[in-house]
Amino acid sequence: MRVPVDWLGEYVELPEDVTGEQIAADLVAVGLEEEGLHTSGVGGPLVVGRVLEKHPEPQKNGKVINWCQVDVGDANGSGEPQGIVCGAHNFEPGDLVAVILPGGVLPTPQGPLTISARKTYGHVSAGMICSVRELGIGDDHEGIIVLPRLLGADRVEQLGLTPGDDLVGVLGLDREVVEVNVTPDRGYCFSIRGIAREYSHSTGAPYRDPADLPVDPATDDGYAVELRDEHPRDGEVAGCDRYVARVVRGIDLTRQTPEWMARRLTEAGMRPIGLAVDVTNYVMLALGQPLHAFDLATLDGPIVVRRARAGERLRTLDDVDRELDPEDLLITCGPDGERVLALAGVMGGEDGEVTPGETTDVLIESAHFDARTVARTSRRHKLSSEAAKRFERGVDPAVTAAAAQLAVDLLVEHGGGTADPAITDRDERASTAMPSILLDLGMPTDYVGVDYSPERVVEVLRMIGCEVTPEDETLPGTVSVVPPTWRPDLTDAPTLVEEVARIDGYDKIPSVVPRATGGRGLTHAQRSRRAVAGALAGQGLQEVLTYPFVGATRFDELGLAADDPRRAALRLANPLSDEAPLMRTELLQTLPEVLRRNISRGSRDVALFEIDTVTLPDHSASAPVPDVGQRPDDATLEAIRAAVPGQPWHVAVVAAGLADRAGWWGSGRHVDVTDVAAWAHSVADTLGVRVRRRQAERAPFHPGRCVELTLDDGTTVGWAGELHPKVNQRLGLPERTSAAELDLEVLVRASDHRSQVTHLSTHPVAASDVALVVPLSARYGEVEESLRAGAGALLESIALFDVYVGDQIGDDQQSLAFRMHFRAPDRTLTTEEVNAARDAAVARAARDHGAVQR
Amino acid sequence: MTAKVRGQDKPGRDRCGGVPRLAQVSGPNTNYDPVEVAALAPEAVEADVAAALSAVAAASDLEQLKAARLAHAGERSPLALANREIGALPPSAKAEAGKRVGQARGRVSQALAARQAELEAERDERILVEEAMDLTAVPARRPLGRRHVLTVTAERMADAMVGMGWEIAEGPGVEAEWFNFDALNFDKDHPARQMQDTFFVDPADAGLVLRTHTSPVQARSLLERGVPLYVAVPGKTFRTDELDATHTPVFHQLEGLAVDEGLTMAHLKGTLDRLAEAMFGEGIVSRLRPAYFPFTEPSAEMDFQCFVCRGEDAGCRTCGGTGWIEWGGCGMVNHNVLIACGVDPDRYQGFAFGMGVERTAMFRHGITDMREMIEGDVRFNAQFGMEI
Numbered sequence A: 001m002r003v004p005v006d007w008l009g010e011y012v013e014l015p016e017d018v019t020g021e022q023i024a025a026d027l028v029a030v031g032l033e034e035e036g037l038h039t040s041g042v043g044g045p046l047v048v049g050r051v052l053e054k055h056p057e058p059q060k061n062g063k064v065i066n067w068c069q070v071d072v073g074d075a076n077g078s079g080e081p082q083g084i085v086c087g088a089h090n091f092e093p094g095d096l097v098a099v100i101l102p103g104g105v106l107p108t109p110q111g112p113l114t115i116s117a118r119k120t121y122g123h124v125s126a127g128m129i130c131s132v133r134e135l136g137i138g139d140d141h142e143g144i145i146v147l148p149r150l151l152g153a154d155r156v157e158q159l160g161l162t163p164g165d166d167l168v169g170v171l172g173l174d175r176e177v178v179e180v181n182v183t184p185d186r187g188y189c190f191s192i193r194g195i196a197r198e199y200s201h202s203t204g205a206p207y208r209d210p211a212d213l214p215v216d217p218a219t220d221d222g223y224a225v226e227l228r229d230e231h232p233r234d235g236e237v238a239g240c241d242r243y244v245a246r247v248v249r250g251i252d253l254t255r256q257t258p259e260w261m262a263r264r265l266t267e268a269g270m271r272p273i274g275l276a277v278d279v280t281n282y283v284m285l286a287l288g289q290p291l292h293a294f295d296l297a298t299l300d301g302p303i304v305v306r307r308a309r310a311g312e313r314l315r316t317l318d319d320v321d322r323e324l325d326p327e328d329l330l331i332t333c334g335p336d337g338e339r340v341l342a343l344a345g346v347m348g349g350e351d352g353e354v355t356p357g358e359t360t361d362v363l364i365e366s367a368h369f370d371a372r373t374v375a376r377t378s379r380r381h382k383l384s385s386e387a388a389k390r391f392e393r394g395v396d397p398a399v400t401a402a403a404a405q406l407a408v409d410l411l412v413e414h415g416g417g418t419a420d421p422a423i424t425d426r427d428e429r430a431s432t433a434m435p436s437i438l439l440d441l442g443m444p445t446d447y448v449g450v451d452y453s454p455e456r457v458v459e460v461l462r463m464i465g466c467e468v469t470p471e472d473e474t475l476p477g478t479v480s481v482v483p484p485t486w487r488p489d490l491t492d493a494p495t496l497v498e499e500v501a502r503i504d505g506y507d508k509i510p511s512v513v514p515r516a517t518g519g520r521g522l523t524h525a526q527r528s529r530r531a532v533a534g535a536l537a538g539q540g541l542q543e544v545l546t547y548p549f550v551g552a553t554r555f556d557e558l559g560l561a562a563d564d565p566r567r568a569a570l571r572l573a574n575p576l577s578d579e580a581p582l583m584r585t586e587l588l589q590t591l592p593e594v595l596r597r598n599i600s601r602g603s604r605d606v607a608l609f610e611i612d613t614v615t616l617p618d619h620s621a622s623a624p625v626p627d628v629g630q631r632p633d634d635a636t637l638e639a640i641r642a643a644v645p646g647q648p649w650h651v652a653v654v655a656a657g658l659a660d661r662a663g664w665w666g667s668g669r670h671v672d673v674t675d676v677a678a679w680a681h682s683v684a685d686t687l688g689v690r691v692r693r694r695q696a697e698r699a700p701f702h703p704g705r706c707v708e709l710t711l712d713d714g715t716t717v718g719w720a721g722e723l724h725p726k727v728n729q730r731l732g733l734p735e736r737t738s739a740a741e742l743d744l745e746v747l748v749r750a751s752d753h754r755s756q757v758t759h760l761s762t763h764p765v766a767a768s769d770v771a772l773v774v775p776l777s778a779r780y781g782e783v784e785e786s787l788r789a790g791a792g793a794l795l796e797s798i799a800l801f802d803v804y805v806g807d808q809i810g811d812d813q814q815s816l817a818f819r820m821h822f823r824a825p826d827r828t829l830t831t832e833e834v835n836a837a838r839d840a841a842v843a844r845a846a847r848d849h850g851a852v853q854r
Numbered sequence B: 001m002t003a004k005v006r007g008q009d010k011p012g013r014d015r016c017g018g019v020p021r022l023a024q025v026s027g028p029n030t031n032y033d034p035v036e037v038a039a040l041a042p043e044a045v046e047a048d049v050a051a052a053l054s055a056v057a058a059a060s061d062l063e064q065l066k067a068a069r070l071a072h073a074g075e076r077s078p079l080a081l082a083n084r085e086i087g088a089l090p091p092s093a094k095a096e097a098g099k100r101v102g103q104a105r106g107r108v109s110q111a112l113a114a115r116q117a118e119l120e121a122e123r124d125e126r127i128l129v130e131e132a133m134d135l136t137a138v139p140a141r142r143p144l145g146r147r148h149v150l151t152v153t154a155e156r157m158a159d160a161m162v163g164m165g166w167e168i169a170e171g172p173g174v175e176a177e178w179f180n181f182d183a184l185n186f187d188k189d190h191p192a193r194q195m196q197d198t199f200f201v202d203p204a205d206a207g208l209v210l211r212t213h214t215s216p217v218q219a220r221s222l223l224e225r226g227v228p229l230y231v232a233v234p235g236k237t238f239r240t241d242e243l244d245a246t247h248t249p250v251f252h253q254l255e256g257l258a259v260d261e262g263l264t265m266a267h268l269k270g271t272l273d274r275l276a277e278a279m280f281g282e283g284i285v286s287r288l289r290p291a292y293f294p295f296t297e298p299s300a301e302m303d304f305q306c307f308v309c310r311g312e313d314a315g316c317r318t319c320g321g322t323g324w325i326e327w328g329g330c331g332m333v334n335h336n337v338l339i340a341c342g343v344d345p346d347r348y349q350g351f352a353f354g355m356g357v358e359r360t361a362m363f364r365h366g367i368t369d370m371r372e373m374i375e376g377d378v379r380f381n382a383q384f385g386m387e388i
């Protein structure tokens, strides 16, 4: 809401030298947010000058400048004529012009320009004769301002302008506009009336209610209006409970909107359009009551306010043909309301609009519409308007007649019409007062922690317009509070508490640290994620965050099969980009982009990780959305919870370039699939979870270079591998880029127990190496598992340390060399015991894989 | 000497080396006749010692000393040979000769040991000099990775809450519309609900949204854990804003919710003061300004004091000279929220707050462009340590 300071000052007393900045601060103190401060940017001295002499001087560049002597009275301190060079020609000696003298400031796109006397075209030019454009009050740059032409000769005479008089005020350049943000509960602050009241609350300055004006009484013979809402909203609330119709006849709508009104509208951010619309907008800004002006000549039959009928359509003023919904409230006319004129409180249609030059008789609508009805219509048709914005936040139902009166008065004054004495005011409000609220006078203190006396509470509530009456003796310490009609947001005791707190000042609230009940702090899952992130970063990986949005083309790029379940991702109804309307089902759908970005920016050796949630695919449940203000039953709550898709935490890594950097210390080593497999392992190790490895084929990995990690019970933890060469190509990643993705949820669950130690044996360790010839198809990990299983409890550790393929064994064979360490908890092992364990291990490998000891 | 044999599994090999064969040894003196042995004469022994000592002294490295040892103290050195001659002496002469030769050999071996120690010390010192390396260039063989500033900032904030005795909760990003709005008293027609720039899950009537704030976890926590409750919730949130220097469609908040008997706005202020101090430095406080949120009543906007100028510099670039920096929204939990979560509002009341993690990190670290936190450029991460 933009608040012109002089307009504000009409409704509330402002200190003589108040600044826009101070007003903004005072409004912020009572809960409005400062959005900005708008000023002309022009600083004086800017004065009236009379051109005494004008000498055209042709220049070498073909231009003709005028060397002028201008009388600026005593404004230059000397009373002597001021010599000024002027490039414009639209004036003559004797004209009154606007002169900015040295020291004055003009706004420019490059910032403020301070005027000084300067040498130009062979003269010392001491100031400037200004155009409207230079002063920022118009676009015309054809010439300089000649005051009688700009202001009208009458006005110049009326003001008695003579050389040297200050023009900053006359041209309105001292005006300031304070822009504030209005929170959604304070509809009444979308008016100067409301802002002025808030300013008064903040500062105590005397307030004059602009709605407090002489209103002509309603009569029985006004224009027929029928409030015919046959389908009240939610079955109980009428769409319109008050409708005032006023008629003004014989208006000349071609007349100019008065300059002061046009300026206020402009300053408030609205464009002056024509007298009728300008007046309705002006009243809306002043009082917060949206109005509508109809061309009386086009209306036939009564105005009927009703809900839309099936199949009805309306072309609204924004030139959109709309199919109406039975819940939309309409302004119509005709005996049966057959002509649709407007979406009530939102926007009018072409039918019934006033047309300057044709319309002479106008019907002014000032009505009170149901906030929710307007909100739903506005939302349904994605149609926002100044009127809808106010109605859906609540309009004062007591201001309806006064607003109509003000509009009538302005039309009569500036359009030259006459007001019909017949006046319609259909007031069907159940009560003219707001529902009362019971307030325990101790509640503000209990809630805010400031010691408010009962007297102070009552004082504040009365100040904001509430009626406060004591309850009977049965409820000592409580009062009954009736909020003012412009405060539909005051609905319960806590809303009154807020009024007390904000008017008394939030700055009075003390600081007390509460004594929390204490608890477990972080969960195991939260600590686990921190540990994993720390471990990966400690191994040289960089943590990054990516947006979770993907498109189906990404699934193609990753080589997911047409029926891959990961493609059935949750879809957004209103994605930011149609290219990425889905919620990722794996982190590796979004993480590789960051790798590519880093490489394109010149970082070549990059290893990244991300820890975040993914959204499980194949989701179809809908969640019930029960109403506010009550606890849903358990079944409904369960249905709500169950409809939320699973979103497990994952960790993913992706890496390219060198794992060990090259440098003066020696050569580097390219990152490869063993690095990512090791990192994946380190995640499990970080959480103390034993995982098994299984050769796997899975997109987006290289079919021969992918390992699946599982828990001992076979539960999948995730996959690590080199990305498929085609995937790397399609994603623009370097060859051999490798990646891994693990389900952290599985690991965290598996790790959620207290690890138990076994006693460390200090008896000597015995080593034994075996070389086994197995088929090429045998998997290292599986052979190792067989050895482990066969060796029994004495085996302490086992490691594959060499692999041989070549002439000394068959073409389809490989030789795997394992080192096994044996140790007993209670004794030194004999050679025989070690040999027996080793032989058992080899026998098991022979049975499982046809292994032959070499 | 015995040769060392590796491994005990090769029994075929001879375990003993041969004793070197010795030449020119006088025969045993069997008849007890006095025999003159020239090599045992005092002058001869003394000459041997002198020769040995001079050779030891002359040895300039361990290699030469080894040669000198072999020549003068080895099995075939003059003194060793002389020693063997003792047997040829008559018993009456043996003792004296034995003593003489023994002393001589002792002197030689002492000299050898001393020189050995000297030369070893020289060698050790030399090796250290030779092994010197220039390490003034960074050997960035495997540089350390980094955590992301946003996750670490959120952790720091969470830790500050834990320090006050709070627990850390979390909730889903794809959330039920009821939890995101209705449970928090945003009714369907309320303008505030329209102002949230919400991502809806398809179809739009599925009742699911991407949560627009971490506040739905308020309702989840109250329903699941009951009261009294002190929970803070870090998490990812979503609004339909395009990414630019100051907006991002995906961002992070830290939510706080306390519900207990007797909590007031003063406790809210105290909690915010502590958190502001934890994030921005000792003595930094918060400020409340009236505001509106459907799920709190009374509501407030909260600012933290500018930690650069503390309100002392009208030209401060960090706060624009106001001395305060906007942080987020807060207030006393609305009755309707407590009721929706099955909590008796006549007995319990509480406060809630929520602030941006991005905003907190940006002010803490002087980050002026949101995109730098989003893009994942590793050079950005490199500007931080693992703890920030």
Ligand SMILES: [Zn+2]
Residues within 6 Å of the ligand: B306, B307, B308, B309, B310, B311, B313, B316, B317, B318, B319, B320, B321, B322, B323, B324
């Ligand atoms: Zn500052």
